[in-house]
Amino acid sequence: MAAVQWHSRARRYESELQSCGLEVAPVEFSDYHPLKSITVTDSKSRRGARKGSTSSSSSSSSSVAPDPLSSMLDGTDPLSMFAAASASESPPTLSQSRKRREKEDEVGVDFEPWSSKRGEILARFTTTEKLSINLFMGSEKGKAPSLASSAVSEKVRTRLEELDDLEEGSQRELLNLSQQDYVNRIEELNQSLKEAWASDQKVKALKIVIQCSKLLSDTAVIQFYPSKFVLITDILDTFGRLVYERIWSMCSDPRPLPDSFTADEVNDTAKETCLNWFFKIASIRELIPRLYVEVALLKCNRFLTKCGIQETVPRLTAMIRGIGDPLVAVYARAYLCRIGMEVAPHLKDSLNKNFFDLLGTFRQIHGDSVQNQLVLQRVEIPVYLTLYSPAIHWILQCVSYRAPEDYINCAEIWVEFTCRHFTKREVNTVLSDIIKHMTPDRAFEDAYPQLQSVIRKILTYFHDFSVLFSMERFLPFMDMFQKDSVRVGVCLSIMDVFIKHQQEPTRDPVILNALLHVCKTMHDSVNALTLEDEKRSLALLINGFIRMVSFGRDFEQQLSFCVEARATFCNLEPVLVQLIHTVNQLAMETRRVMRGSHSRKTAAFVRACAAYSFITIPSLTSIFSRLNLYLLSGQVALANQCLSQADAFLKAAVSVLPEVPRSISIEGKLRSSEGFLLDFINNFLSALLVVPDHPEAGVLFLVRGLLNMVQDYTWEDNSDAKVHVYISALPLLAAMSQESYLYSIPKVDSNETLYGGDPKFLAEINKLCETLIGQVLDHLKTLGRDESIHRQGSLAFSLFGCLLAHGDLRNNKLNQLAVNLWNLSHKQGYCNTRTSVRTLEFIKHQAQQPDMVHLSDVLHRLTLQSRT
């Protein structure tokens, strides 16, 4: 092909700007801004808002928000906001509240069950002495005192005492039993209880149980008492279960009762049967059997009334005070606590009352009755005291069960009161109390929801973070969140509040230290399984924090903060990007402060900033982040007169170019990267205008480098991108050949000064342009062959536009090329007629300029072909 000669058109940028600039109309930004959200406010309140009141009426006026989009969404997306609202605000439905009740009504697996203690007690408390079972306390019957004045008829007496004895035939006292015999005998009783029940002899069954419980008032062979207690309460358990199941089965018509039934669902017959049992028990003459049997049937209260159990347990607790022997009493308490825990573990008050009553009656041990008994049985006090240990241990286990839970439930409420009405000092006291209570046995592990709620409440009332972190116990409190997910959740809510409410940038070391720690926790929670979305929201919060850090004029401190932050947050790419921006901003801020001329010290500082960016950028995985940051940092370096640094940035950008993949993932979809790449290259080209050539590298080193990369890059098949780049490079080259450049950087000599319009330099540019045009024309030819006429037309038109704007059309060859391109683009009639018409009008307009007359010749040769 015939070589095209390139001649750049000389430009007078200033006059051009004046002639074609639009009339500037001042815009009142405070009244109208296209991005400002529409809010309806009356003028009065708006005035208030503008003065910086925090209760801003428009979201755009709260400048604290880190990101206008996220501030609109309030940090959470609307869907999860709805979900959260429905979870927290909707009144608990029946099933929910029932579920909670059930949870309260049951003892968790964390409670060591009685069954595991049983065997231990039996093995520990043994005896070689002879035992006796006096199953018929008939001897008392004769002695039962009656008032001399009251004549008791035989009929009534029989009724009153029918519960007191077994059938005539079974009245016996078994003496001289070995321990094994005793155990066997009790087991026999257990069997006969079951048999009696199975054969529908309910009264006999009750009698057996009463007789057995009576044995517990007998403290002969006292060292065996704990084991006796275990054996006999087994029988009571069996009985309690039989009665409960019997009454429960009476309600199985038409369908079985659910486990969480209420008294309303129980039919009258079952209720009457249940009531009968309780009346029978209430008339048992002796205290200890009456107590034990009623405790055994405690669960049956559920059939009668809703609050039966919770009324009965305190009464039974008080009833135990009537037991004089302290050992008998403590075991009775242990049994009540055991059944109480099975049936209604939430009745803490009674458990506590049992414990305090136990303490209150402890002096009984040193009373005469006990001492005499010990002398008689020849048992030493230390041995005697060990007999108490299983019972006391059990009571304490019941009392302490979930005690921290109760505490934290109260504290959670209390802290809000404190926050609302007192100062940080009192809140600190509450926090330290919570720590004190929740630390033993790692009780906090079971109370994360409540502890989180404590934090939330504090954050609701304390927005001043310097106050918040000056509470001594706040950070130790945070240390209780040891489960990662919970910890991160708490950190998120802290950062959320910080970003929303922190008004001024801060350098308070207390806040920075604490928040850096908080952010580090969030950052460290990121792992391979973390979703992109989560990472993004974490990064958003951390970025918000970084933006709020300012050391004022202490730029070095700021930079070292960024260094620390980079080390801390190395896994979150958006944070690294933010840090690079912060550092670039820092460099520009330094330049502003120095009014453009750096001292030796500040020059060294901005170079340090550039170095920071230069070593940080390669760690980013996103190629376009890297490219854009290289370019931006290069521009910043240039602005700060760091020429070699700027060169390095731009060179790095060029050398990274071949790595750009042909498609990139955007929001989870694979998209062609071509558009982004073209955008970047155009941006890059316009920056190159002001970059002076490196004295040791050749002329237009960077431009050539870029174009070489473009040439070698594997573009998409059938793509005109490469040619578009070539066309885009022409304006740059044309601009470079001007005597004075369109723009320049203060205190940086661009090529205009370096070469001073040297003809060799201009010739170099022209040669480059000619090569580019040659490439474009070659491409146009291939398009003609491939019958991609449409593409050919539009490319030709682009090149025509470029020639018109930047080429010197007085040159005949260039002139002819332009006309040819026009014709080529109009040959197939694919071009936009309207654009063509407007182009012609532009040329006509240009031709009126004094030194552009030649354009009118061109105009004559351009014909407008209508498609029709």
Place this chain on the structure above:
Amino acid sequence: MSASLDIRLKRANKVYHEGEVLAGVVAIVSKEAVQHQGITLTMEGIVNLQLSSKSVGVFEAFYNSVKPIQLITSNIEVVKQGKVPGGKTEIPFEFPLHTKGNKVLYETYHGVFVNIQYTLRCDMKRSLLAKDLSKTCEFMVHCLPQKAKLQPTPVDFTITPETLQNVRERSLLPKFLIRGHLDATNCVITKPLTGELVVESSDVAIKSIELQLVRVETCGCAEGYARDATEIQNIQIAEGDVCHSLPIPIYMVFPRLFTCPTLETINFKVGEFTCNKYKSNSATVCGLPMADRCDSLFLCRV
């Protein structure tokens, strides 16, 4: 036995009030059809009075000089003479509980000398060859709630050797002091008797503290009246040498049937239930259990 007869009341607890309707079914279960000459139901409420042998002469007591008082009676024929088919047959019935004249349905009470009982009897008459079938069932009547508002009448008490009755050698008794209170002496019959008791001091170890519920029944006629007190229930509230100065609860459920609201009529009187706190020492000195009686109770139903 080829056929069985049963009465089933609608209410599981069998408790009715004056003015209500006593309803239920007569259930006949038989393999084959049963031939009969009519099935009748009789409802009856009767007060039986009996004089104790202590109050009157033995002979007189034996002959029951006091006549039963009928409160209500009613008789209906459920089924006319005919045949009941084989299998299970249920015949529903209803009796309105209305009295005639100015009679009142007193509350069911099973006492010693006074008995107030309501029964329902079903009879199936059959031909000469087969035995008549009969079934009786008792139902309970509770008197209507009292309108007057019940004032709680708490009462404090102290028991010392000096307050004891029926003691011959007071000087031989060990020293002790028991204080306490009953929450109310006007008691609602469905609610337990409650209170507290504190052993302030005692020279000897206490063996047991019991609570005795006693009733007083009075039967009268023109010739005079007989008044008797009998124990209903005895409940142990403390066993062994209880802790001093620690309040021990007093708690007693009034047994059903054997207690009723305090009642006074022309012919008889049930009431003045009394409560005895009862203390038994391992009294080595006197060797006798000691009792202190006190506090008459007024029971009512609300």
